[in-house]
Amino acid sequence: RNRTAMSPAPESSSQLAMAVVDPVSTGATVALEAYQRGYAVFAVWTRELTPDLRAHTPLAVMGNMSYVAEVEEADSVAETAALLKSAAAGYDLVAVMCGTESGVKTSDALSEHLGLRTNGAKQSCARRNKKQQQDCVKAAGLRSVREALGTKWSEVEPFVRAQEMPVIVKPVESAGSDGVKLCQTLEEARDHFTRLVGEARRFGAQNAGVLVQEFLRGTEYVVDHVSRDGVHKTTMVWVYDKRPANGAPFVYFGMQPVRDPELVDVLVPYTRGVLDALGMKNGPSHGEIMLRDDGPVLVEMNARSHGGDGNWVPLARALTGGYSQVDVTLDAYERSPARFDRIPDRFELPFKASGEEVLLVSAQAGEVVATPGFDRIRTMSAFVSLETHVHPGCTLEPTVDVFSQAGSVILCHPNDQVVREDLATIRRMEKERRMFVLKEHASFLSPPPSVVRGRSRSGSSGELRKIYRGARAITEGNLHRGRYPTLDPEAMRARLRDMLHDTPGKDSAKGTAGSDGGFSGKSTLDSLLEASGLLARAPTAVLAGVAAVSFVLGITIGRASR
Numbered sequence: 001r002n003r004t005a006m007s008p009a010p011e012s013s014s015q016l017a018m019a020v021v022d023p024v025s026t027g028a029t030v031a032l033e034a035y036q037r038g039y040a041v042f043a044v045w046t047r048e049l050t051p052d053l054r055a056h057t058p059l060a061v062m063g064n065m066s067y068v069a070e071v072e073e074a075d076s077v078a079e080t081a082a083l084l085k086s087a088a089a090g091y092d093l094v095a096v097m098c099g100t101e102s103g104v105k106t107s108d109a110l111s112e113h114l115g116l117r118t119n120g121a122k123q124s125c126a127r128r129n130k131k132q133q134q135d136c137v138k139a140a141g142l143r144s145v146r147e148a149l150g151t152k153w154s155e156v157e158p159f160v161r162a163q164e165m166p167v168i169v170k171p172v173e174s175a176g177s178d179g180v181k182l183c184q185t186l187e188e189a190r191d192h193f194t195r196l197v198g199e200a201r202r203f204g205a206q207n208a209g210v211l212v213q214e215f216l217r218g219t220e221y222v223v224d225h226v227s228r229d230g231v232h233k234t235t236m237v238w239v240y241d242k243r244p245a246n247g248a249p250f251v252y253f254g255m256q257p258v259r260d261p262e263l264v265d266v267l268v269p270y271t272r273g274v275l276d277a278l279g280m281k282n283g284p285s286h287g288e289i290m291l292r293d294d295g296p297v298l299v300e301m302n303a304r305s306h307g308g309d310g311n312w313v314p315l316a317r318a319l320t321g322g323y324s325q326v327d328v329t330l331d332a333y334e335r336s337p338a339r340f341d342r343i344p345d346r347f348e349l350p351f352k353a354s355g356e357e358v359l360l361v362s363a364q365a366g367e368v369v370a371t372p373g374f375d376r377i378r379t380m381s382a383f384v385s386l387e388t389h390v391h392p393g394c395t396l397e398p399t400v401d402v403f404s405q406a407g408s409v410i411l412c413h414p415n416d417q418v419v420r421e422d423l424a425t426i427r428r429m430e431k432e433r434r435m436f437v438l439k440e441h442a443s444f445l446s447p448p449p450s451v452v453r454g455r456s457r458s459g460s461s462g463e464l465r466k467i468y469r470g471a472r473a474i475t476e477g478n479l480h481r482g483r484y485p486t487l488d489p490e491a492m493r494a495r496l497r498d499m500l501h502d503t504p505g506k507d508s509a510k511g512t513a514g515s516d517g518g519f520s521g522k523s524t525l526d527s528l529l530e531a532s533g534l535l536a537r538a539p540t541a542v543l544a545g546v547a548a549v550s551f552v553l554g555i556t557i558g559r560a561s562r
Contacts, residue, residue, distance in 0.1 A: 098303060104124065149210070193212065227332065284306075
């Protein structure tokens with residue numbers, strides 16, 4: 001089978017082979033690197049990986065490689081290993097590597113069962129379960145996060161009541177800020193906890209529990225390593241540009257390499273202590289570390305390569321003068337240690353170029369007609385690559401998490417000023433909404449800036465999309481039926497109120513907390529309608545405005561006023 005529409009493998013493939021468990025996102029880039037080094041590559045698919053994510057192959061990989069065979073995870077490790085050995089008959093299997101978060105446990109178990117280089121299954125759960133990670137780190141004498149795990153609210157409520165607000169509520173096993181929410185009140189934490197317990201996550205791990213953590217104030221860094229037989233090499237340290245946007249509290253705007261050697265000296269030793277505490281002796285790791293006034297604290301450690309489809313690989317190679325975490329991962333798993341041994345203990349400063357990854361954040365919503373912003377980006381002096389799923393004919397949604405990102409742009413140039421100027425141009429196009437051309441009705445669905453300013457701390461991308469799609473369905477349905485001239489604004493407001501489970505006066509006792517401090521003593525819907533001036537508009541404009549407000553309502557209030 002060929003799920004990813006890749007080119008056929010050459011007949012002269014080497015007899016040496018490597019397998020990648022769940023080769024999606026950067027895992028597919030790892031598979032491509034193995035293929036380009038002459039290895040026959042096999043894919044192992046776990047049951048945990050959802051069908052839509054199986055098809056998530058970076059553009060840089062599609063059409064440039066193929067798998068010799070694809071193996072489905074069986075009921076036991078022994079059965080899965082037998083299937084892989086059968087598929088790889090005639091090949092010399094060198095390594096089984098993890099491609100993405102869902103493949104951590106299976107790759108550990110398979111590599112151990114087959115007698116290959118491995119982290120082993122003993123601490124595999126801790127390398128995947130964020131709660132167990134913190135327990136291991138604490139036991140090793142390192143600073144850890146205060147937290148509680150449960151599948152029932154009663155199991156975590158005492159912890160929440162004892163914490164200073166806000167708190168973080170998130171799935172114990174997930175990735176890419178999926179389901180992560182900053183909760184300002186106990187009620188908001190309870191509601192989001194209950195929602196997560198009943199939701200499926202992007203990266204499987206169903207019924208694994210929900211984690212409530214203290215909110216760490218500081219700057220979040222990414223520390224990427226590759227290990228071989230317990231020797232850790234730091235391939236890069238990055239800092240996230242992560243800010244609130246479109247009602248979500250943690251939206252990625254970009255990622256910059258850390259140039260300060262003193263920061264690196266603080267972050268690297270702590271991170272390597274975490275790797276040792278988790279038994280991570282072989283392969284790539286992607287650590288997220290919060291640097292506070294009292295020192296570094298683990299946010300989470302991932303036993304896989306840095307994600308983001310590997311778009312950052314060309315940038316990392318330019319910064320270091322020739323290697324990235326993906327390259328060193330292959331070095332670590334090859335039989336000969338020669339290449340791995342040549343990699344420095346940590347990347348060298350100063351960097352050999354200037355650059356960063358720019359993640360595109362869209363506030364627009366609707367059907368895309370054209371992408372003039374992309375054309376402009378490709379002409380920039382610092383442009384290296386653009387990875388995006390957005391194209392004419394597709395539906396654009398506001399960016400609320402990594403899954404709704406409008407694209408990734410790599411900028412790199414010997415002159416840092418050139419990079420800064422190109423970045424400023426990209427952000428200006430986003431702000432002025434010149435990145436995309438949408439169909440005429442899309443303007444009805446994009447909330448005006450005056451309303452967006454009332455954004456919230458809601459972090460559930462599923463909830464945001466549900467409300468957005470509901471508003472869009474109402475708008476499009478009436479557009480198609482030509483009903484604008486005969487709209488009843490009060491009827492439409494009631495319809496949206498029902499959809500959002502809002503009732504007149506429900507907030508009358510405590511009011512609605514907006515970022516501008518108003519809206520007291522009214523329902524959230526009425527308050528936003530009034531603030532946006534929709535009540536004074538003609539009936540033909542009300543539906544468009546109500547659709548926009550209903551979208552904004554979902555992301556600005558996040559039902560935190562209940």
